[in-house]
Amino acid sequence: MTVTAPPASFPDALRPAALGAEGMVAASHPAISRAGADVLATGGNAIDAALAMAAVAWLALPGQCGIGGDAFALVREPDGSVRAFCGSGFGPDGGTPEHYSGLTRLPRYGPLSVAVPGAVAALSALHAAGATRSLPELWAPAVAIARAGLPCTARTSGDLARHAERLAADPDTAATLLRDRRAPAVGTRLAQPLLAASIEQLAADPAAFYTGEQAERAVAFLAGLGAPFSGEEWAASGEVRPEPALRRCYRGHWVHQTPVPTPGWMVLDQLAVCEGELAGPPLAADAVHWLAGAARIAFADRYAHAGSDTEGWRRGGEPTAIARARDRIRAGDLPAPAGADPAGDTTSMVAVDGDGRAVSLIHSLAFTFGAGITIPGTGIVLNNRLGRGAYLVPGHPNEVRPRRRPLHTLNAWLVTDDEGRLRHVGNTPGGDGQVQWNTQLISHLLDHDAGPQAAVDAPRFSVFPGSDAEDLGSAAELRCEDRLGNATLDGLRARGHAVVPVGDWGAGGSAQVISVDHQRGFLAGGSDSRQEGVALGV
Structure with missing residues (x-):
């Protein structure tokens, strides 16, 4: 059923979060979660x-x-260090x-x-x-x-x-x-x-x-x-x-991401562009407009500058670029798309043990x-x-060449607080939807204090296209789950977005999140209702 207005705050999850004291896992299939929980x-x-x-x-x-x-994997050790494996x-x-x-x-x-x-x-x-x-x-x-x-x-x-x-x-x-x-x-x-x-x-x-x-x-x-x-x-x-992980401070927390050839930097850039603009009702038209605009700009930056063996991806995170992106979103002046499809198949999983060690792992056949x-x-x-x-665009930093890795859609993240303590670890599959949905997940958790199950089940949206080789030159769309509600969808159309409804749960992805409640001393986990997974605590 389509709702008619965005929530003022996140409601209780559709399914209660899994709880654990000594460790927790979450994945997109029960057998996968069971294997980790047994270990x-x-x-x-x-x-x-x-x-x-x-x-x-x-x-x-x-x-x-x-x-x-x-x-790709991101690992947070008990001493607070974070490393990436690409x-x-x-x-x-x-x-x-x-x-x-x-x-x-x-x-x-x-x-x-x-x-x-x-x-x-x-x-x-x-x-x-x-x-x-x-x-x-x-x-x-x-x-x-x-x-x-x-x-x-x-x-x-x-x-x-x-x-x-x-x-x-x-x-x-x-x-x-x-x-x-x-x-x-x-x-x-x-x-x-x-x-x-x-x-x-x-x-x-x-x-x-x-x-x-x-x-x-x-x-x-x-x-x-x-x-x-x-x-x-x-x-x-x-x-x-x-390798050292990438990181950026957001809402008083450190968000850690996998480095190139992954698009982890795109998540960090989107958060930087949106910081301070998402405090209103979650998933209202203003919030979605900011998140969609930041995604569109990040994909344009990726197509213009990024390659696995270049430093061009750093441009979008510079203060002047962040300020320019914010001005463009306010003015409704979003870049024309280059091309990417949030379709594609990948699966991801997360694990946290009793010592505070955390792993976000994602793998794929493309x-x-x-x-x-x-x-x-x-x-x-x-x-x-x-x-x-890889592209066949002459001179492009992602042009196919020997000993050049093609750009990737996969990325993994975790969040620590200002004391270096683990707070959240997560990821999602979904092609070029990943960098958008991971940004949305982190915003739900940090801007709105959502629980992990509420965060992974929240209505989703994604800009299309972004930068996949197959879809260069496609027309711009904003693909939205109907559960965003009529008021939000109409508000997005009024802001110039070409809204394409995809059904109540049709956006894609299969997000997994584990959160740490340090005050009460337990772990809480959520596994996306869009697939067949489960979070298990031990």
């Missing part, structure tokens, strides 16, 4: 829990993530602009859309930085699930049905994910024995994916299909080191089931991040 309940820390959850996610949500994708691989060494002569954009699917997967490298680095248990132990539940099969949820069955024709075109993908070339029905156990063996092998030796037999097999497969990989770019993608091709004999479906993220 915490038996003495593991938040890094252990996140690693166990990530591997189970490969089986529970195979359209959203996998060994053949990328992964697992994003290079495109092929032979992938010069000249190689794609005659094309206006890279193919969306197939071998030419693939970048070297960074997920295994990121998870291996995360493990080395603070896990207390071995990877074979942490990934053993995923191996068992892959061998026995996990019943398909409505989400997975629906994803497979929508993409069955494309997946059936590749024999190894069809054998891995389909049954008689059809999508398994809800409740069908989807066993993946080849993937089980791959997970087991990589748990014992993650580096083998980049320099060993697994790498050689992948490179030979892709090169045979015309993708100009040499193998050297695989080896170069296999080393991930902890679009649903990535490139739609599988390394023979492995069960590993490959990403299409290069096709989604």
Whole structure:
């Protein structure tokens, strides 16, 4: 039912927040959350829990993530330090602009859309930085699930049905994910024995994916299909080191974000532009106008200046740029869109342990089931991040080039207070909706003191397009959930926005948030009602 006015303050959540005293996890599938909760309940820390959850996610949500994708994590340690782990691989060494002569954009699917997967490298680095248990132990539940099969949820069955024709075109993908070339029905156990063996092998030796037999097999497969990989770019993608997180002060709190190639800086810039303008009723037309305007400007900055190996992204966060952006929003002078689609498939998870250690982890194949091709004999479906993220725009800082990572949609965040204490940790999937919805989540939490479940279930909106290669030049839209209410939607139209209603819950995303109540000594978690996840406390 559509409401007719925005709330004066956030109501109680549609579902009560999960509570915990010693630790908590939240993810978009119950089996993923259960894996993390089991680790915490038996003495593991938040890094252990996140690693166990990530591997189970490969089986529970195979359209959203996998060994053949990328992964990013943000970790807050008990001493207050925050580090980022960015697992994003290079495109092929032979992938010069000249190689794609005659094309206006890279193919969306197939071998030419693939970048070297960074997920295994990121998870291996995360493990080395603070896990207390071995990877074979942490990934053993995923191996068992892959061998026995996990019943398909409505989400997975629906994803497979929508993409069955494309997946059936590749024999190894069809054998891995389909049954008689059809999508398994809800409740069908989807066993993946080849993937089980791959997970087991990589748990014992993650580096083998980049320099060993697994790498050689992948490179030979892709090169045979015309993708100009040499193998050297695989080896170069296999080393991930902890990096300093980006951060910005907002409402007396520090918001920490993942660095480039992620768009974490866009969340920080949007918050800076909107600070002080969101104190009125949440999700009223004025608030949405500010948030949408800040998003539109951030995407314009990204298209104009950002590349994974340049510093152009820093321009939007400079004081003069923030002031100029605020003037533009007040005047209704928003930039024309360059192009991006908040569609896309990713999944994310969060974990907090009793010592105050927190992990926000997000991983993806780019679009649903990535490139739609599988390394023979492995069960590993490959990403299409290069096709989604890199441009064929001559001279652009995101133009496809060897040893240049394509720009990413994934980002992860956490919030600490002025004493350095953990307050909130979260993330959401959703393509270029991520940087917008994460900004909205943080505003709900800090501007309006929303609880985590209320924050993740709040009505959502997103500007379209932003900067995805596929959608350059599309007409501007503001896609809004109907639950924003008639008064807000009409007010946005009056402010010049091309409002496109998407249904009460149709914006997308699957946000996860865990909050710390230091005064009362407990954790509270929320898992987005738009998907099938759950927050669990221990």
